[in-house]
Amino acid sequence: MGELPVPLFTSRGHTLSFETHGSGEPVLCIHGFASSGKVNWLDTGWVETLTEAGYCAITLDNLGHGESESSHEPEDYTPQAMAADAVALLDHLGIERAALLGYSMGARISAFLAFEHPERVPCAVFGGMGMNLINGLADGNEIIAGLLAPSLDYVTGPTARQFRIFAEHTKSDRQALAACMETSRAPMARADVRRIDVPVLVAVGEQDVMAGYPEELAQLLPQGEAVVIPRRDHMRATGDKVFKAATLDFLARHWPAV
Template sequence: MNLNTPAFSSFEHDGLNLSYFDEGNPEGPPVLLIHGFASTASVNWVYPGWLKTLGEAGYRVIAMDNRGHGASDKPHDSEAYRPWIMAADSIALLDHLGIQQANLIGYSMGARISVFATLKWPDRVRSLVLGGLGIGMTDGVGDWDPIADALLAPSIDGVTHARGRMFRAFAEQTKSDRQALAACIRGSRDLVERADMAKIEAPTLVAVGTKDDIAGSPQELAALMPDARALDIPGRDHMLAVGDKVFKAAVLDFYADLADR
């Protein structure tokens, strides 16, 4: 087991080749990590220390490069990125690995994908951790068309929209396929009805940085659900909350509580 640079494998689903790693304790409770927009399994989960934290705590740690990201195939059709389609990729990975039920941790777009997966396949989800997305899950997180425009701009030098410039810089840093990401941001923004959030019975932790200007309130989202708690990640914005030690400690505590049920 190598917690620093995991070996990636791949599987086929929906005509796409999708890249993933399967690390940690093979006999431990499985945790499926679903990364955010413009990120990758490594950028979201390995470099910020999640693989190390969960692996050392005895969990089986699984993460995939979502379609359009990392080493996975990258369709340029926005309809290929609807959240229920991306959710099906995650469930297909569990099928591929022979895992009947897993704990899901999603960050930002990955949180949305996790909710769509839970609504369609509730028996496959032991618990949910929704990071970087609060009531924005149901109410929206603003206008993201400028993000797509920024990704497709000839140069970052001409991008004046602050959030667009942030994601364009991130995409360049991760050497991403910017056309695929633009299709993804246009196709993956479907909202979840409040009444549907209330149907999710899986124990849930909603965690958002106190300086996150994208996610919306974690308390408001948790209040819609029958078995959810909220976590404020102190002093962190949308980009920095994902690796925060308070977030990691809260997830381990949440899992310890689950084990006692």
């Protein structure tokens, strides 16, 4: 027997990929830059963790990532646009409300979604995203140059090399990722962060230099909490057991499994 076809839906004229796992209260998992639903959530054990806890884990491949269609137009990758894709997926599945679990770029998308559609979001987890939700990403231009360089040999900056290697490992469309990096890192206004009035857990690795401080962001959020993931940097915090345990505790208080 061949593999089952990947589930698809359409948003903003683009065909995007998703998967659902388990049953129970839905948790929409939104992956980070240059990643995918599989890499960010399946391979790290998150889907298993959520389904065993009694949740339905929904993984989305953002535009330009994973099995989803690509675009080389930067305007297609604003956080607001990708948040609209996530809402379109909930609509496609007939889901009125879902907890959000976002990592890095996925956390930024989750923040814009929670701000614009609080009625759809009982609670949210911002992983790998602290105060840089407001401050933006300082080395984005370096990452873009690294993605578009003829080969890895031309990429010298450590962060740019990290993302170039990751993009090659995931066999990503590097031109699409460069377009995504141009606009997806748009900062959220401090005043808008203060208006995200749903419970939010901000979880950042202790050695994560890309995310910014979690405690400071949590203090701005009306219902914010912070957790520091010990001895983890941006890449290694994703599937950490402390992150998972804190998330399950948070969900149990704000979106209990049935």
